[in-house]
Amino acid sequence: MKLFRMLGRSIRDAFKSVIRNFSLSLASISCITITLIIVAIAVIASFNVQNFTTEIEKDLTIVIFLDGETTEEEAKQVEKTIKKISNVSEYTFQTKQEVKEKMQEESEVFKTVLDNFEGEDSPLKDTFQVKVKDVEKIKQTAEKIEKIDHVSVVRYGEGMVDKLVSAFTSIEKVTYGIVFALILVTIFLIVNTIKLTISARRKEIGIMRLVGASNFTIKTPFIIEGMVLGLFGSIIPIILSTYGYIAFYNHFDGYLYSELIQLIVPEPFIYQVSLIVLGTGIIVGMIGSSGAVRKYLKV
Template identity: 35%
Template sequence: MKARTLGRHFRESFKSVGRNSWMSFASASAVTVTLLLVGVFVMIMMNLNKVADDLEKDVEVKVLVELTADEKMITKLEQDIKNVKGLETIVYSTKEEELEDLIKDFGGKMGLSDQNNPLRAAFYVKASNPQETEKLAKQIDQLPNTYSVEYGEGKIDKLFSFLNLARNIGLGLILALLFTAMFLISNTIRITIVARRREIEIMKLVGATSWFIRIPFVLEGIWIGILGAILPIVIVTVLYINLYELVQPYLVGELFNLLPLTPFLFQVNALILLMGIFIGVWGSFMSVRKFLRV
């Protein structure tokens, strides 16, 4: 396509948006409402997904060492654990460190510091894939010089099942909302194009090619999508910044936190803009197609 022709299409698409201002406003408004809902829902689901990831990453296996194991045996056990497939991190805690942690947790009220240390040394292990925690724990439990392996058996399975279910439901809802948005917006854009069907028929009758007719409408869809995405981007940005400043101070040091402002807001805003453009192009492309048969 020649640059002059492409430039003409751009000019015509801008003029058409202005000439059909009310129809363009209706289409852009439909895009705005839908993208606002999608943007807010995506923002919520991405943070919930981060909470799920944080919970998964906090799952660890506690390997208690036999009381009879000497330093050489403990070193050998540590090496054996490191050789287990799927291991991400391993931290060794001596009997003394375990006692210090217990006293710290209970404030020294149990009188443990006045007794002989009854605790065992332990290894704290995390799986590279939290979903494989149970498998990793069972492999470690078979190694020599391990007294017991604790990982929340039973509870951990329920946790992972719940998190996976929440992710699947969230993804399903987002996809359903997107398909609903595409259907509603394409119908709104179709109404705009129906009002101009005479224009399309005349251009077709005088010899204009299908793509020559279609491109200005597709460009209009792009402008409508961009216009419809501006307000959702502003609202989502302001909403999340205020939410982050209000909630995040109370979550410092907690198990989970909100996603940081950057690059999260850039990602969400880029997604909203791309969805707006895609929906506008798709709606225009599909709607004008039926009027190209004269």
């Protein structure tokens, strides 16, 4: 009960003081707002990049074609070797005949064309389809497989996928750098706002100390004030990112450029983003104000 009364008082004092030092509070709030808008963009971007890279990675397969004259025995030998490679998670094997049947099923054109080829004449090859555990090492794995006897061609989605992923990760890094710098500036501004509040209430704090208020009682209103600044600062970014992302998603029908890059469905994703933005705002406000309290409030 007592704790709640004290907290109630602290929250009341915090709001009062935000209004009393309105101009400086506004400066801090705007700075938090700008920071959080960029945080929101960064979060949305990085979640989406992560989402579609994992989607792509799931589909990423190494396809291995064996020499035309490979016998069944030799194919088994190849299979054993592939099994031993540590990065291989699973694989399937299809003989020439199976490949042919599958292709014929898929298309009428193939059906008639392939009917002309039987047994040894078939231009098709025995194939393995290998999935890997670690996509980053797919290149090394592919190279290893290429060295196995009777393997003629190895293919995986090299090129485009690699470039896309590396482009997005570098964008991500730059955004995080900007966010970090902005958070530092914001914290600095909040420290100064709280410092002003502390000096405005110096006399009150002195009397509080004389009548036996604990350090906790004296400090809490200032820390809550910082959190309130963070709370106010996160309102606009939350609205912007929520409606902005929904509009963006609808405008592109959920895809970016090609069906390969799928956007995350807005619900419940935007709620998670809002929560992250709100949390970041409040935590940044809290860090700033506790810094000021530690520096300027010697209790």
